[in-house]
Amino acid sequence: MKVVNTDIVIIGAGGAGLRAAIAVAEADPTLNIALVSKVYPMRSHTCAAEGGAAGVVKESDSLDYHFNDTVSGGDWLTDQDAVELFVNEIPKELTQLEHWGCPWSREDTGKVAVRPFGGMKIMRTWYAADKTGFHMLHTLFQTSLKYSSIRRFDEFYTTDLMIDDGVCRGCTAIEMRSGEMTLFLGKTVIICSGGAGRIFPFTTNGAIKTGDGMAMAYRAGVPLKDMEFVQYHPTGLPGSGILLTEGCRGEGGLLVNKDGYRYLQDYDLGPPDPWPRLKAMELGPRDRLSQAFYHEQKKGRTIPSKWGDVVHLDMRHLGEKKINERLPLVRDLSRSYVGADPVTDLVPVRPVVHYMMGGIHTDINAATPMSGLYAAGECACVSINGANRLGSNSLGELLVFGARAGRHAVEYVKTVGTLEGDARIEKQAGDAESRIKSLFKRTGGKQRVAALRRDMNMTLEEGCGIYRDENSLIDTCTRIADVRARYRDVRLEDKSNVYNTDLYQTLELGAMIEVAQTVAISALQRKESRGAHQRLDFTARDDENYLKHTMAFYNPNGDPRIDYADVTITKSQPAARVYGGAAA
Amino acid sequence: MSERQIELEVLRYRPEMDDKPFFQTYSVPCQEEWVVLDALNYVKDEMDRTLSYRWSCHMFVCGSCGMAINGEPKLACKAFLRDYQTKIRIEPLSNFPIERDLVIVQDDFIEKLESVKPYIIPKQEKPIDQGEYLQTPAQLKAYKQYSMCINCLLCYSACPQYALEEKFIGPAALALAHRYNMDSRDVGRSAREHVVASHDGIWACSFVGACSQVCPKDVDPAGAIQQVKFTSAVDYLTSFLPGGKR
Ligand SMILES: Cc1cc2nc3c(=O)[nH]c(=O)nc-3n(C[C@H](O)[C@H](O)[C@H](O)COP(=O)(O)OP(=O)(O)OC[C@H]3O[C@@H](n4cnc5c(N)ncnc54)[C@H](O)[C@@H]3O)c2cc1C
Numbered sequence: 073m074k075v076v077n078t079d080i081v082i083i084g085a086g087g088a089g090l091r092a093a094i095a096v097a098e099a100d101p102t103l104n105i106a107l108v109s110k111v112y113p114m115r116s117h118t119c120a121a122e123g124g125a126a127g128v129v130k131e132s133d134s135l136d137y138h139f140n141d142t143v144s145g146g147d148w149l150t151d152q153d154a155v156e157l158f159v160n161e162i163p164k165e166l167t168q169l170e171h172w173g174c175p176w177s178r179e180d181t182g183k184v185a186v187r188p189f190g191g192m193k194i195m196r197t198w199y200a201a202d203k204t205g206f207h208m209l210h211t212l213f214q215t216s217l218k219y220s221s222i223r224r225f226d227e228f229y230t231t232d233l234m235i236d237d238g239v240c241r242g243c244t245a246i247e248m249r250s251g252e253m254t255l256f257l258g259k260t261v262i263i264c265s266g267g268a269g270r271i272f273p274f275t276t277n278g279a280i281k282t283g284d285g286m287a288m289a290y291r292a293g294v295p296l297k298d299m300e301f302v303q304y305h306p307t308g309l310p311g312s313g314i315l316l317t318e319g320c321r322g323e324g325g326l327l328v329n330k331d332g333y334r335y336l337q338d339y340d341l342g343p344p345d346p347w348p349r350l351k352a353m354e355l356g357p358r359d360r361l362s363q364a365f366y367h368e369q370k371k372g373r374t375i376p377s378k379w380g381d382v383v384h385l386d387m388r389h390l391g392e393k394k395i396n397e398r399l400p401l402v403r404d405l406s407r408s409y410v411g412a413d414p415v416t417d418l419v420p421v422r423p424v425v426h427y428m429m430g431g432i433h434t435d436i437n438a439a440t441p442m443s444g445l446y447a448a449g450e451c452a453c454v455s456i457n458g459a460n461r462l463g464s465n466s467l468g469e470l471l472v473f474g475a476r477a478g479r480h481a482v483e484y485v486k487t488v489g490t491l492e493g494d495a496r497i498e499k500q501a502g503d504a505e506s507r508i509k510s511l512f513k514r515t516g517g518k519q520r521v522a523a524l525r526r527d528m529n530m531t532l533e534e535g536c537g538i539y540r541d542e543n544s545l546i547d548t549c550t551r552i553a554d555v556r557a558r559y560r561d562v563r564l565e566d567k568s569n570v571y572n573t574d575l576y577q578t579l580e581l582g583a584m585i586e587v588a589q590t591v592a593i594s595a596l597q598r599k600e601s602r603g604a605h606q607r608l609d610f611t612a613r614d615d616e617n618y619l620k621h622t623m624a625f626y627n628p629n630g631d632p633r634i635d636y637a638d639v640t641i642t643k644s645q646p647a648a649r650v651y652g653g654a655a656a
Numbered sequence: 657m658s659e660r661q662i663e664l665e666v667l668r669y670r671p672e673m674d675d676k677p678f679f680q681t682y683s684v685p686c687q688e689e690w691v692v693l694d695a696l697n698y699v700k701d702e703m704d705r706t707l708s709y710r711w712s713c714h715m716f717v718c719g720s721c722g723m724a725i726n727g728e729p730k731l732a733c734k735a736f737l738r739d740y741q742t743k744i745r746i747e748p749l750s751n752f753p754i755e756r757d758l759v760i761v762q763d764d765f766i767e768k769l770e771s772v773k774p775y776i777i778p779k780q781e782k783p784i785d786q787g788e789y790l791q792t793p794a795q796l797k798a799y800k801q802y803s804m805c806i807n808c809l810l811c812y813s814a815c816p817q818y819a820l821e822e823k824f825i826g827p828a829a830l831a832l833a834h835r836y837n838m839d840s841r842d843v844g845r846s847a848r849e850h851v852v853a854s855h856d857g858i859w860a861c862s863f864v865g866a867c868s869q870v871c872p873k874d875v876d877p878a879g880a881i882q883q884v885k886f887t888s889a890v891d892y893l894t895s896f897l898p899g900g901k902r
């Protein structure tokens with residue numbers, strides 16, 4: 073087995089991983105960094121983010137406003153110390169990105185421009201047309217090339233964390249071009265492996281978002297926090313699930329039902345002003361908008377289409393010039409995929425799985441409960457998102473907490489000195505390699521990857537969607553346990569070593585099943601409705617019993633063990649979430 | 657939803673078992689609104705687990721799924737079946753070594769991208785607490801188009817010069833150098849010049865323009881190269897003037 077000796081291993085080269093790598097390189101250029109990613113950095117899913125990143129810069133705005141929007145947007149499940157730190161640091165991070173060359177859209181004066189976003193009281197979302205994540209990712213990647221201490225391992229698929237005596241020391245990864253197992257041995261690991269939207273069938277998430285890092289940490293004993301909170305974005309293109317950014321509504325796009333009626337006014341989000349009123353109607357939070365779709369559908373007021381029921385996003389009044397300038401990708405995608413040109417046509421949309429609020433449990437320094445292990449970005453749960461993330465907070469999150477993870481990992485490395493136990497880790501790596509080899513050797517496996525994945529996808533969608541109840545969740549949990557058992561008999565059909573995507577999809581499926589199980593069980597146990605977790609049988613928020621973070625612990629042979637942890641509340645006591653005219 | 661049977665002729669090559677590449681045909685039941693990538697995913701899930709190709713975002717932005725479709729370099733997620741007859745030939749991007757099936761080796765491009773120093777080289781570091789650099793919409797426009805490159809490599813695959821001379825820095829990397837040269841925050845042009853204006857840089861381009869034609873993001877690398885040639889030529893001539901660098 074090849075061994076790469078290094079100081080800090082970073083798993084994932086998306087926005088969070090690149091930001092962490094640069095933070096390490098700047099904090100201590102003498103430390104060696106191994107940046108390991110299953111895709112080339114610029115293919116990471118951060119590239120798909122369209123709308124923007126929120127940060128207070130305008131004089132009319134204040135850090136307190138951003139704090140309040142985020143805490144109430146998260147239905148008070150956010151940790152307020154984390155949110156406070158986040159809103160303080162994000163303007164600096166966004167400015168730093170500006171200095172590194174990010175092509176932010178500008179005002180005539182040359183200052184960065186901001187746009188309105190859902191659930192935000194003030195316009196504060198920095199954007200680069202409707203390709204914000206793409207530009208952020210390429211800026212970070214290209215900037216990372218300046219630092220010689222960052223050594224990239226592109227297209228290396230990480231399989232396991234290496235843990236010696238409770239301390240995380242590295243990971244094993246398969247070089248995809250050769251199939252060779254490589255041991256990355258260092259002093260600390262930062263997981264930046266992104267989300268897991270692919271556990272659902274209909275999602276804005278790319279093929280790589282399979283929760284690998286979440287599952288790796290989980291299997292190693294680190295709890296996954298608040299996994300029941302899955303965000304549906306209200307405006308996905310039907311059929312493909314491709315996202316139309318909230319920026320569409322930020323720029324003034326309207327949602328209408330089959331009668332051309334702005335139905336959101338029936339769900340405590342009005343009044344239906346003709347202009348975009350902040351925190352109201354189309355600029356309400358995502359959980360409420362997706363829930364409104366469900367009710368419209370129940371009332372028979374959605375529009376049947378060949379891809380299922382939809383509502384319409386009307387952007388025609390914005391005009392061609394504005395659409396081309398602010399929403400060029402949206403126009404391209406709508407025309408290509410559903411044959412609707414936003415300049416002249418109504419565009420069909422429906423809610424689509426978009427983001428995992430939950431993830432690897434970390435504190436405000438991005439540290440997990442395991443020594444030597446950090447996590448940041450969508451794979452982690454700090455939590456600044458609570459029960460419902462506000463749009464444009466997660467691009468900021470990956471910068472703030474990616475950078476913090478990097479800096480704190482550097483501090484940690486300084487304290488550990490020389491570590492022993494390399495031989496034990498090499499043995500562990502050997503075990504990891506044997507597990508992969510045994511997949512190759514297995515004969516007669518009966519279960520097909522695609523079929524198992526479909527079963528997992530459908531049961532989550534059916535029982536654990538926008539609305540859930542006891543029966544649907546019990547059914548989902550049973551079916552996922554069944555999929556998990558069948559996975560042990562999965563069949564690898566491709567036995568070659570070079571770029572074997574059958575193997576990687578099989579491993580990804582294994583990760584997704586673990587993650588899916590935490591989602592379903594956590595949802596079953598939370599007997600209340602909060603943010604994106606809505607129970608038809610427990611319709612109210614229950615602060616007395618559930619103002620708590622769910623912690624799911626791995627159990628190799630059965631359901632995860634569920635425990636709870638306190639929410640950090642500093643200055644905002646739980647209250648009713650108010651949107652629409654009453655929020656002004 | 658209406659279905660259409662499509663014959664995909666896919667180039668296969670697994671270095672451990674195949675002496676040379678060959679075509680394998682799959683007959684795929686396709687939905688009318690599918691793209692080629694959907695058809696490949698159908699093959700992978702339902703017909704042949706051994707087929708390998710890269711993809712991720714399915715929305716023209718990650719740049720993973722470049723391949724030659726009926727001989728033309730395309731993103732598989734942007735190649736709609738409605739624009740094709742029933743038989744479609746799919747090969748890896750030309751001008752690159754095949755790693756396996758439709759997966760190409762892209763090391764050469766990555767090295768070239770790194771060689772042009774694609775990052776802001778500022779005149780003087782500005783502290784973060786002094787805020788952003790001002791950049792007017794017009795200044796942004798001067799380089800914006802060249803910042804749209806998704807590194808999909810379609811242009812390299814279409815470039816006749818790259819086909820002849822592997823050392824050619826090539827369209828996307830040169831366009832990226834130009835993107836930073838044109839950025840009002842950057843003064844790094846001279847630091848990039850030895851690569852960009854070298855024998856293998858802009859001067860190797862014979863201005864066929866195939867790169868700009870295949871680019872899915874309208875980056876216009878050919879236009880960028882022309883502009884760089886112009887400024888470099890002016891620089892070169894200026895250097896002979898009294899007080900010039902020579
Ligand atoms: C369509 C879309 C639009 C969005 N728009 C916005 C927006 O406008 N504003 C906003 O704030 N947020 C937005 N989001 C959310 C935001 O983009 C993501 O949460 C964020 O980009 C995640 O970044 P990340 O660095 O954590 O992960 P990613 O960018 O997904 O990167 C994950 C990295 O981990 C690596 N990796 C994963 N598994 C392995 C493994 N096993 N081995 C090795 N490497 C591995 C991958 O290769 C990749 O490099 C959007 C999300 C989507 C899907």
Ligand code: SF4
Pocket residue numbers: 804805806807808809810811812827828831867870871872873874875876877
């Ligand atoms: S210039 Fe265009 S074709 Fe070439 S890599 Fe960039 S996006 Fe692709």
